[in-house]
Structure formats: C-alpha cells, structure tokens
Amino acid sequence: MKRIAIQGIAGSFHEDAARRYFDEDIEVVECKTFTTVCEMIDNDQVDYAVMAIENSIAGSLLNNYQLIRDYHLRIIGEIYIHIQMNLLVNEGVKPEDITDIHSHPIALRQCMEYIEHNYPNAQLHEKLDTAASSKLVADKKLKDAASIANLRSAELYGLSVLDTGIETNKKNYTRFWVLSKHGNPTEGSNKASVCFEVGHFYGSLAAVLNTFAKNEINLTKIQSVPKIGKPNEYMFHVDIEWEKPENYDHAIHQVLKCASSLSILGEYQKGNLHNE
Template sequence: MNDQVRIAIQGVKASFHEEAAYKYFGREIETIECDSFKKTCEMLKQGKADYVVMAIENSIAGSILPNYNLLRDYRFHIIGEVHLNIQQHLLALPGVKLADIQFVESHPIAIRQCDEFLSDHPEWIVKEGMDTAACAKKILDDKLTHTAAIASEAAAQLYGLTILEKRIETNKKNSTRFLILSNELEEQKNANKASLSFQTSHSIGALASVLQCFAEQNVNLSKIQSMPVVGRRNEYDFYVDVEWKKQADYDAAIRKVLKHTVNFSIMGEYIKNEKI
C-alpha cells in the first residue's frame, strides 16, 4: 500500500511546482502531474490528491490572476506557503547550437521572466507551452533540433538536454510564491500570516477604513489584490495577506474588519515562509 502524501502539481516531473512541493513536504512524496491548475483543484476535490501546490505570484511577472479565481471557486484552505528562487535556462538537445535555434517554447510566465534575453533574439519564434518542464520533455520526445525550451537545471538533467545559456531570467532575484492548499482545515500552530478575502461598500474611503483596522493593531499588510466580481459591474473582491507578531493584535484587527466588510472569509492562517 502506498502511504506517500499525494501532491497535485501543474506540470510534469522537474517542473518548478514539483521543486516547490519537494521544498515544502520533503522528497518522500508522490507528485501527481496535471495539465492545468483547474485539474489540480479537481484532483484535490475528488480526493485523488492530499494537497495542491499552486503558484500565486512571481516577483517579475506579478500575480497569477486566474489562480485567484480558482481559490474563490474551490474554497480550499491555505495551510502554508513556499518561496522558490527561479533560475531559467535555455535548453536544447545535445549537439544543437544557439545558431540552430528557430523556436523557443515555455510557459507564458517563464517567457515573461526572460523578456530581455528573448528581445536580443528577434529572429526566434516564441511559443507558449503548458509548462516549463513539459516543453523540455517535448524536445526530447519529438527530437526537436531547431527548438529550445526555457526551463530549470533539473529539467535539463531529467530529460538529457544541454544548457545553451544559463540564468536568462531578466532579474536574478526572480522568485515565485506557491500556496499549499488542503480540502481539510489543518490548524497551524504559531501561525503568523493569513490570507483573507472580502468586499467593501461603495462609500468613499471604505477600503481605507479596512486597511486602517490592520494598521491600528500593528498587523502588516504584505499584499493586496483586487479582482472584479463576475457579472457585477464596479464590484470587487479584495484578497489581502497580513502578518503579525502578536496573535491578540491579529484577532482584534479581524473583529474590527468584520464591521467594515461583506462576504469576509479567512482563506487560511499559516506560518510565513521567509523568502530566500
């Protein structure tokens, strides 16, 4: 019987999602490859996975907005987070030279992370793929001699590809934040960070009043993201991440915020993962 924890990831073996799963859970896990973020959520909902590791923001490309919609629709519990330093490389089949390359393929976010490098090669046709590692695997499987993939060193090793150019990401402090999602509420002892969602009234200063509640209680607002409410003009869901040193400050802030918001939800309380 397999007692390994099952983690649904978007992408294939050696993807950054698998790397993030290993960093959070350790290597004694089973990763379930999915071709979309929605599929990872379905696996968790159906009990075919124990957790989902989901990228939510990148330091270069910004927030991954469609994933906020998935968080809203599936209402999973956020039980943790992990930051991964992202290093992108240009990979090709052994023997292929830079001059041979006509096509470059990778995940859209990875492509955006390497804008400057790609702009130096306007002759290349850049194509979007499902996942960084999947694009690397495709080069091996289809023996593509004129195509390079943007992916990790782990992908190069796993699929037997050569690194033509190392560290092609625009910003060398390129990092991605991943959320750990569970269908069950798992209380995290010593939690010092929370992800919240809410709506406010249309009155002037409504959002400012909410943010003031956190400031008054020494609760730090580390992220705020707004998303349009589907089908309702000029209405927004706000997603905020907050951090605190004293639990009592956070509890007091939440009591205050409840008076200024509607559809308030604590999406998860967890331990902050320090950036690399």
C-alpha cells in the first residue's frame, strides 16, 4: 500500500486530491506543515506527497515552489480539484444559533459574500485547514458554531450540512502536484514544470520565452519567485505543454544556451479538471 504525505488531516482537500489521483487504496500520512511533508519524502518515510501549488482565486503558493527546490523533489503528476464549500454544524444546530465560524483563512475569504449576507455578526476563526475546523466543531460538540469545509469532512466527523455551495466563485479550482523523491518522466508526458534564471540584461527573459514559442511549446504559466537573501533576483517557474516530444527536447536544449541556469522539476501528464 502506498504511503502518501499531505498537509492537513483526513477530510481535507489534500486528502481528496490524493485519493482521486491514485485511485486505489492508499495510506494517507497527515502532516501539520508543508515543510514536514517534504521532510517525510526526503527521509523515505512515505512514497509520494500531494501538495497544493495554486488556487484559481487565491493564486500561487510561492513558499511551496521554494520547498520543492530546496528538497530537490520531483513532480510526477498533477490533479485539479473543484473547490466547493459547505456550512457544517453539529446535529440540531440552527442558523440562528451560529455565532462563530471556523475554517482555513482562504476558505473564509472565498465565502465572504455568503458570510456577510447571512452571518454578518459571526466571529471568524482561522484554522490550519478546513478539515481541522470541522473536527474541532465536532469534537467540542459546539452548539453555537459552524465550520466551512467539504462534504467529506461532514461524513468523517458526523456533522450536518446546513448549506452547500456557499463559495462566491463557483469555478474555483486548486491545482495539486504529486511529488516523489526520485522521479523519471511519466509515460506519455505532455507537460513539464521547469525553473530557470536569466542574466540582468535587456531581452534575456524574452529570449527564453521566444525559444519555447518557436518550438511550438505552449506556455501555460509563468511565475517569478524571489531568491531568498538576494534582492532583485528571481527564479522563473514555467509550465509548458507540447504535442510533439521532439519539439520539447529541442526547446530545452536551446533554452540551456540562453538561460544562466535551468532545472526540470518534472515531466508528467497534464491533469484534467474534476467537477464532482
């Protein structure tokens, strides 16, 4: 049975992503922080990890880019999870009873219109993740509080669903990377995540991007990440897709000539959006 490290606990979106990606019986190893997740892989305590890298509303998790580089991890896959938020309570709790709402800070922001309209006077409590919020409400048998989380949290912790789909943006997705300590290119790879540096002179970044374009490589994302302790220096992370593997190979060899450094973080199959 594969051991998969996640940030958060059972019922979190990380667990959902892990189970959907591997589509088999797995052992989920809960970690408090993303750093612990990386340490688990690095110390061979787990086989793989699933880590959020960006949300379609909240944006990129820049620290996770840094962690992947620091621990020299390999990206072997990706999965997108549709983020639906729900208001969960203990049995018997009614809307008028709610004075406190617990959830992850990003989840709270994603549901702010709903909260302000329905619970304008509620106290908001930020927790490590949505599932932990639900577990707290359930374990303490709170009768004046609710959590915002997914439906699996309600099932796992015995909570009632007071309202569903309370997020403001209904097309909200989180992208997760599947990480390994040792990774070879995934069979049938059509996407890669690479990072590079360029010199401080005009046209240096454009030269790299134009190289991808000339080789019919589709650039789906570019993210600059500051280099810690080095002001005005950045690593550029890009996601690229291709139809012809030979175009990708040729582009990488050409980029090596115009970038001051280049690292391929992973080659894998492009993930699809899940609407469930």
